[in-house]
Amino acid sequence: MITASSGQKNVTLTCRAPDNKNIVVKWTRADMKSEYVLLYRDEVFVPDDQHPSFKNRVDLQDRQMKDGDVSLILKNVTTADNGTYECYVVQNRRGSLKLINIVSLSVDPPDQAGGHTEVGEKKDGVSRGRPGLIAGVIVFGVMVALAEINEELSHKEEQTVLQQQTKPSRNLEEELHLPPPGKSLRKERCLRQEEGSLLSSNSLNNTNDQDQGPRPPPVPQTPDRPSPSSPSLSPSSPHLKFTEEMMELLNAGLRSTPAQSFLSP
Template sequence: MQLSIIHLIVVPDQKIITAESGQDVTLTCRAPNNNILVIEWSRADLTDKYVLLYQDGQFVPDDQHPSLKNRVDLQDRQMKDGDVSLILRDVTTADDGIYQCRVFIEGARTWKLVSIINLNVPPGQTGGQEKDEDNKDGGKEDGSVWLIVGLSVSAVLLVIAVLGLLIYRKKHQPSKEHPADQHRKQPLQT
């Protein structure tokens, strides 16, 4: 007689959230009860760094990924009704990834995976704009730059048209010489 042992691991449904660069996003996570000792938000590609680690009523910044410092918070630090949702401020395409919410519950003596969220921040969205070193205001200058270029080109074309018109008129204008002057230019007849 052969005996089989089956370990059933229930993984929560994976949610997909799409956000525009510059937005604040809430990644929802609700644990089954209020006896939460530790909250761990992680992202698979950050390997040994956390998105957020909350223990004994305070954040543990030591192993937090540098790109997330001062950009994450819990929606409810008192975790009422098991709410351990994460707020991620000013998202960029670099925040794109799969986030996991795990809690350590008093009495259970084990970690529980509560939520998996796939955050999608596509490039080129029009909400907020990503900020870079060359364009600190997040891309809002682009429209005014094109406006200035357009107005400059229009002004140059207008000046060329006016000069062309003046030159044309001067070349094709009938001579306005005085009749006495015309008489002097005629050759003497003998």
């Protein structure tokens, strides 16, 4: 079997007869009935019953058929050329067509790798490099996406830094709980005025003290002590009982004496 790729320039179907005295060479394909691929007779191509798809696309590798070489060259290969090809020769004028070789041709579609131009000769197709090209495109796309992501992240970081730089004083005041500038100035002025008034009052007091002279030292206060003549009387003391009895007698005498005796001269 010979493998080729669609769009390949040439592919060779080999056939070699045992005798070099070949008069007629005929190539056919199994799926064709009365038409043929190529007919070469008396050193002339016969196009009468040739299939239209092979016109101007086939030739013999050696028209002199040296050493019995009757190989077929197929040009501009397409997937329509798939099939089994048969090689016939006539070696004398009274002879008949004799089957020499059968060759199977497989043509790959355009999206697959190329095949062979001859037996054992491999030709690279255009699609061989496509997997590498696809991988390169994917890698390039990933690199572009990563670059865009990095650029976006750096832009966000720059915006964050700028925002932090534009609001440092406000954040510092909020963290330290500082009052606004106007209030702090007014408060400082009030404190200075109070300090000035206190200093003036202290200086005035110092002046008055100097005018009045030195003051006598304070007299130490001693705790009150009971006098010896007035001893403390408890409810059970005899002096208190005697006093109460005398008061009762006095009151009884006053009641018994009429009021007029006190008023008379």
